[in-house]
Amino acid sequence: MLIKSLSMKNFRVYEHAALRFGEQTNILFGENGAGKTTVLEAIHCLAYTRSFKTHLDSELIRYETTEARIGGNFRGDKKNDQRVEMSLSEKQPKQIKVNGALLTSQAGLIGRIPLVCLAPEDSVVTVGAPADRRRFFDKLFSQVDTVYLTALQQYNRVLKQRNAHLNDFAVNGTPVNSELLLALDTQVVKQGAIIQQKRAEYVQKFKSFVYQIYLELEKDKTFKAAYIPAVKVKPGESVEQAFQRELEASRPADMRRGTTTTGIQRDLFLFYLNHQDIRRYGSMGEHKLALVALKFAEGRFLEDYLTEKPIYLLDDLFAELDIKRSVQIIQSLPEGYQVFITSTDLADLRRHGLEIESENLTVFDTGKLRDVAA
Ligand SMILES: Nc1ncnc2c1ncn2[C@@H]1O[C@H](COP(=O)(O)OP(=O)(O)O)[C@@H](O)[C@H]1O
Ligand SMILES: [Mg+2]
Known part of the structure; x- marks a missing residue:
């Protein structure tokens, strides 16, 4: 998948801007506040709403202003074009x-434009809470x-109802409606x-x-990853039977605490570096490198299932990384993919191993993108 061009109107700092992108590596450089991240944000919005x-x-x-438009x-790998527009x-x-037709549900765009975004906000994936x-x-x-998406949405909706019910009992003493609870x-x-079941299967992949x-x-x-479901399946049991058994067993505790104490909302995904939990022991650089690996894996995973090459958005990629690691990342940057990289200066990118002069590269001086009439 490629994004060939982008237009923005009253989108964050951009009153008007129109960009045509290169098919391989696109560099957005400019000082802080120049509007680099905003360009990535616009592309992300078009893919993920x-x-x-x-x-x-x-x-x-x-x-x-009161209205924004992007x-x-x-262009898909099979040369199929699509135009996506968003108005706020x-x-x-x-x-x-999408292609002029109004999207009636946000789920309608899911999987259409595979895109991997690595931004400073993603550091929570390795340093943050289990959620x-x-x-x-x-x-x-x-x-x-x-x-998977539908099951997750339904699960979350039912869980919320269940918890509200349990909480009403724990806090206000409202009698439990056992029929409803069942x-x-x-x-x-x-x-x-x-x-x-699907988490176990996909994590394996x-x-x-x-x-x-x-x-x-x-x-x-x-580097190791592990999926540890809260519900433990015993030999001879189906996942559904295990779920049923654990939910029944935790009912008294659930009623006391006013919440559901077992289930997929308590599952753990863990990452280990040299057999140590990276969340506790990882250095800044180790976290960043693990995150890069996770994001690149996300890209391969998407490509494998969707049979479409993802677009990569890499915001402030080299922050927290030493030159050696950065060079390694540059070298392992997926080739033949459209990649967007932001940086405050080109010399810095050169130091980190990027060949700025390469013909595969399209370079944007972000500060100069504003007020280019669409
Ligand atoms: N809604 C908005 N309207 C106008 N300007 C905004 C809005 N939101 C953010 N900005 C400004 O946009 C500028 C560019 O932000 P950003 O794209 O994050 O810059 P960069 O990534 O280049 O450092 C910042 O100066 C920010 O204050
Ligand atoms: Mg930025």
């Missing part, structure tokens, strides 16, 4: 159009499997078992990619 920096669409609308022309307004919900890692994998698996439990078990990539980046250390 939202920014990677904020959940609030209104933040994307340029100060003192549009991109994409303070007054109405955002609108997304941050679940989010990373859920987002990835949802893009290649709509059954009905909710049936759904929790059904959807939860689907998710748990993901591991094969990430181990290989990590090895390319760093030969002297071993």
Whole structure:
């Protein structure tokens, strides 16, 4: 997949801008605040219907204006073109159009434009709480499997109801409606078992990619990933039976605590560097390198399932990395893919091993992109 061109109107700092991108590496350079990340944000919005920096669409609308608009022309690996447009307004919900047709659900865009984004905000994937890692994998698996996405949405909806019910009992002493609770439990078990099985299967696949990539980046250390479901399946039991058994067993505790204490919302995804939990023991550089490996693995995973090459957005890639690691990353940068890299100066990129003069490179002086009429 390629993005051939992008236009922005009243999108953050851009009043008007129109860009044509190169098919391989695109460098966006410029001082802090020049608008580099914003270009990546716009591309991300077109692929995922939202920014990677904020959940609030209104933040994307340029100060003192009320409407923003972005549009991109994409070309698939099979030379199939698609145009995606997004309009944001303070007054109405955002609108997304694909080839001129209004998208009725945001799920409609899922998996259409495979894109991997590595930004400073992603550091939570390795340093953050278990929920941050679940989010990373859920987002990835949802893009290649709509059954996964639907099961997850239903699970979360039912879990919320169940917890509200339990909480009402624990806090206010409202009697539990056991019929309702049983009905909710049936759904929790059904959807939860689907998710748990799919997580196990996809993590297996993901591991094969990430181990290989990590090895390319760093030969002297071993990187491992593990999926530890909260619900433990005993020999001879199906995942569904195990879920049912554990949910029943934890019912008294759930009622006491006013929440659901077992299930996929308690699953752990762990990363180990040289057999140590990276979250506790990793240095800044080790975290960054692991994150790069995870993101590149995300790309291969998407490509494998969607049979479409992803676009890579790499924001402030080299922050926290020494020259040796950066050079290694540059060398392992996926070839034959469209990649976007931001940097505050070109000399820095050169120092980090990038051949700026290469003809495969398109360089943008970001500060000069503003006010180019679309
Ligand atoms: N809604 C907005 N309206 C106008 N300017 C904004 C808005 N949101 C952010 N900005 C400004 O846009 C500028 C560019 O931000 P960004 O793209 O993150 O820069 P860079 O990545 O080059 O450092 C910043 O100066 C920021 O203050
Ligand atoms: Mg930035």
